Amino acid sequence: MTIKRYQKANKTAIKKKDIPLDTNIIIVNGTGLGGFFYSHERIEHVIDLQEPTSYEQKTLADLKIISQFSRNIFSEYGILIVDVLDEEYTLKDIYAYLDLMPVYDELMLMAKNEDEFDTGMFERFAIKSSVKVFTKTIMGMTVSAQKRLIQALFHAYKDKTISDTQAGWDKVTLVASQILNMSDDVIDVLKNDYRRPSIHINDLI
Incomplete structure (x- = not known):
């Protein structure tokens, strides 16, 4: 029908x-x-x-x-x-x-x-949301939205926007363990990934 x-x-x-x-x-x-x-x-x-x-x-x-x-x-x-x-x-x-x-x-x-609704809205949410809100939101998203938000989160971590905060660590490790099912230490992976984003995250948010 x-x-x-x-x-x-x-x-x-x-x-x-x-x-x-x-x-x-x-x-x-x-x-x-x-x-x-x-x-x-x-x-x-x-x-x-x-x-x-x-x-x-x-x-x-x-x-x-x-x-x-x-x-x-x-x-x-x-x-x-x-x-x-x-x-x-x-x-x-x-x-x-x-x-x-x-x-x-x-x-x-x-x-x-x-x-x-604007450029960088995924990046702003990845950075500014609390761990509780971030967790609830990303776990209820489609796979496509999860991928985009994870990309934004990792971008923020690599640009050292959230790398020195407890909330940033909590979000990154949550994604690695509960969504990506990573066996490797995600923090080490991000620290050793020398590919730099084409734009600094501050220019998006």
């Missing part, structure tokens, strides 16, 4: 709004590390986010095509939808329209409100 679009939205108790396809929306690079590139024959202009902090303005029509043909770009956090340039609509409206409410709900686990 085929589930219709309105039924998908209703499963999250959200009524979809009839949003004009020419509505302008801001997307940002969600990778936290390098560039992001995407092209599709039905999108007039490619998405070329060359820096981890890059952003672009796209139309809802463009994002609709991406959600239909390359949904994993959103669910794996390659790009984040962070602003809608029309006061009549919220980010929640946009995510619901694109059938991306699971992504929205997961991002809201790390944010107090939609204003915190």
Whole structure:
């Protein structure tokens, strides 16, 4: 049985709004590390986010095509939808329209409100959340979100942002033992990993 679009939205108790396809929306690079590139024959202009902090303005029509043909770009956090340039609509409206409410709900686990949807939101949460909140959040995430948050956490540790704190040690060891099932000492692994991130974490947060 085929589930219709309105039924998908209703499963999250959200009524979809009839949003004009020419509505302008801001997307940002969600990778936290390098560039992001995407092209599709039905999108007039490619998405070329060359820096981890890059952003672009796209139309809802463009994002609709991406959600239909390359949904994993959103669910794996390659790009984040962070602003809608029309006061009549919220980010929640946009995510619901694109059938991306699971992504929205997961991002809201790390944010107090939609204003915190931005480049580096995974990094900010990895650094600033308490151990208790971090643990509860990451254990309830999808595998894709866990991977992205672990990447942010390890990035922060390697850039010595949290390496000298008890909370940082607790978060890193928790991830290593309960999610990654590492047999090696994760602290030694991170200390001996001489590959440096392409951007310092302070430039993301």
